Amino acid sequence: MLLEVRDLHVEFRTRDGIARAVNGVSYGVDAGQTLAVLGESGSGKSVTAQAVMGILDMPPGRITGGEILFRGQDLLKLKEEERRKVRGAGMAMIFQDALSALNPVLSVGDQLGEMFVVHRGMSKKDARARAVELMERVRIPAAAERVRDYPHQFSGGMRQRIMIAMALALEPALVIADEPTTALDVTVQAQIMDLLAELQREYAMGLILITHDLGVVADVADQIAVMYAGRIVEQAPVHDLYKAPAHPYTRGLLDSIPRLDHKGQELYAIKGLPPNLMDIPPGCAFNPRCPMARDVCRTDEPPLYEVSEERASACHFWRECLHDLDH
Amino acid sequence: MPEQSDGVIAGTGMGGGMDLAASEAETLEKVPGGPLGTGPAGKPRSLWSDAWHDLRRNPVFLVSSLVILFLVVISLWPSLITSGSPLQCELAKSQQGSQPGAPFGYDGQGCNVYTRTVYGARTSVTVGVCATLGVTILGSVLGGLAGYYGGVWDSVLSRITDVFFAIPVVLGGLVLLSVVTSNTVWPVIGFMVLLGWPQISRIARGSVITSKQNDYVQAARALGASDSRILLRHIAPNAVAPVIVVATIALGTYISLEATLSYLGVGLKPPSVSWGIDISAASPYIRNAPHALLWPSGALAITVLAFIMLGDAVRDALDPKLR
């Protein structure tokens, strides 16, 4: 495994109490593999990624347990200095909002080149040449001329390409993309996802794609981890999950996608709202919204049951869920 | 852009906080169609009552407002804590130190420093409060209207404020106030309003422009609401917070400006009582009678600090980013 997160716990101290944002998350990704982490806001999917990257704001955040193994080495035990080295060369992150993730007062060439100056000790001139090369690699037209431009002079799609170029500059083994296309239009989203998939193949890197979009996931993921209230509720290869979800939350999400044969009818809607992280319901966190919930769900927190060799589900009744296709 | 709340950007310092903000708000959701979920009991909390709730727990606020309360009380009823008159001076007691009946000693003219310091508060508070009121009313009306209507008037007003910002305050005071013969606080207050309103008007204008862009203003307009309703009901309550903060801090600076002008001899003049006059009168004797300088300066510094701290505390409480 390139990256393995084991039983990670993260909480946030706020003035109203302690919010348990991540409650025992484990997942792994291999080189050349794409893991999609699917969840709504507050599911803890971004917080987990920030903990992996070491960019979690602490305080108010606090990692209260677990391990993050990168090539077998526990990142949480490293000193900040060593951690920084891993972060630059070993793993990189792509953010949703490229405009605020790029420095507005530096030209894109300077920002891309800085990576090589800092991490590779290159001269400014060589770094600039590499910056142009990278911009060509992410297919920015007229890269040699645009390298002097500032982030605001690029369109949203082009800025996201620059973000990708920055993430790939040092050829990291792992890239975490946090909602990389949410802010973009569909046609641009298609361009960016295509580019990302192609570069991933080329560099054989591990990719963690954090998203709420079931369409994007189906297009690019190999493995899926569905998160809810800070836990993974289902883990499966992409084809299996879409064919037959083994958790009622996943099934609810899939059912609420508008489909042609349901036109004119009421959409299936998961009732209620995601729980307050300061007050997660006892038992299964999904039980107040679950159509299948029974008494045991309100008292016993379901473990991650092994459904098959490759899949797991945190539902006491995963068998029913799996087989009861037309509820 | 769905799910903005989960799109956390590193380096912006938001961390997981945004996730929490989203989930915090969700405590009250009920199951649609079904019976009510149990929301937290208690009465509705407006943003103002939330701010007040925060303020009451803030020690900076408590200390500064106690100081200010004390100042207001003694400027209304100075005889509560002193029996003498600030104008009753005996040259014989000139520069004498602390003694019974005169804990702060006597100044060069033989006036009781304690009594004069107490009476000086009245001038400072009057000038501070009146100047701030004038500045705030004039500035927010002009700035607010310019921000709301925009166009030519906005451009003209912006240029005028630029011109006013270019005038050095103390120099302006020396020039304008030296021709005034009246020895009351009003010319000083008038001068401060004249030079101070552009500061507030700029804040009010910016804040109105920001609130104007909110969708709820559009919504009111789509309903056919009149301009006055939109301004008073929707924009003013949301735009007023930064004005209050700046005005509170400005109050402190007006008090120190009055002292400065009086020190320079163009503000109030004896026989008026003002900390600035006392500081000015005491400075030649700084070696022999430092106490005569120390007490009015100390009172001035504490007063100004109290207002600035109050402004800071109010800003923290009203900061929408913390909500």
Added chain:
Amino acid sequence: MTSTTEPILEVSGLVKHYPLTRGILFKKQVGTVKAVDGVDFTLGRGETLGIVGESGCGKSTLAKMLCNLEKPTAGSIRFKGEDITRLSGKALKAVRRNIQMVFQDPYTSLNPRMTVGDIIGEPYEIHPEAAPKGDRRRRVQELLDVVGLNPEYVNRYPHQFSGGQRQRIGIARGLALRPEVIVADEPVSALDVSVQAQVINLLDRLQAEFELSYLVIAHDLSIVRHISDRVGVMYLGRIVEIGRDAEIYDHPTHPYTQALLSAVPVPDPDAREHRERIILTGDVPSPTNIPSGCRFRTRCWKAQERCAREVPALAVPSRFRSTAGPAAHDSACHFAEEKQVVPAEEHGNGPG
């Protein structure tokens, strides 16, 4: 192509240009942003018309003009035959009662200083004739109930609610005056996935209950398809293709529509191998500098010389005019041809 029912809203030749100026006191016009540049459509009574397009295509400006939040530069908007762009004063206020808007962002569309009761009751204060004073509180509570919120919440403030609940409050405010037309600008895009379906169902239910006509603007094509009877596709300030939902989704004839549809990720991992995707090159041109002729030609793979010369009209393309098939709908392309881009297994379901 017009609606099948009696038209309630007729838009023709609608244009909104914003001057680009430079200078502080003496402004000089240096250009024009052509946000909406000639839009025609009709909305039938009880119908839902979806408008899709990418950011900057002018769909939000269009919505604002329909709700009289922006004055059009040219063109007309007829509500039941009366041109509302020329109205002012009392007549305008009366018309506003009939066209209401639901906003995208539930966090900025409710005044944080007002209670929910005041927010939903404000329409009655602005239009006192709509409800007698003593009756208003009851009506507000009724509206809360209609949108699925507890009527006892009237005294709470918006920040005590979640995004989905706030959107319901916004919808209740829009319904207060019993409008006939609701313009919804991205009504669910700011909400969580699992909450989106709830709000869509609510809109659907209210349409039947209050006999509303909807104009729904969105970028999510699958949601638009679910709720719309007809769909218009906008590009750079114009509608490039409009028709019944099945005509647009299953038989698109404009290359932009085809590219847009093919770019939508399909929630079916089996489809990814045999799905043809049209990846457009480049970005949308700036609305200050719209290409000559067909505005899509700079990104179109079919563009020829004629496209730069001649502006294609929004009409049934000549090659389909004689047929009665689903391809015979308005499409502004010189070289319109049918192309199926939505996965094949779903085709049987579309009404041919």
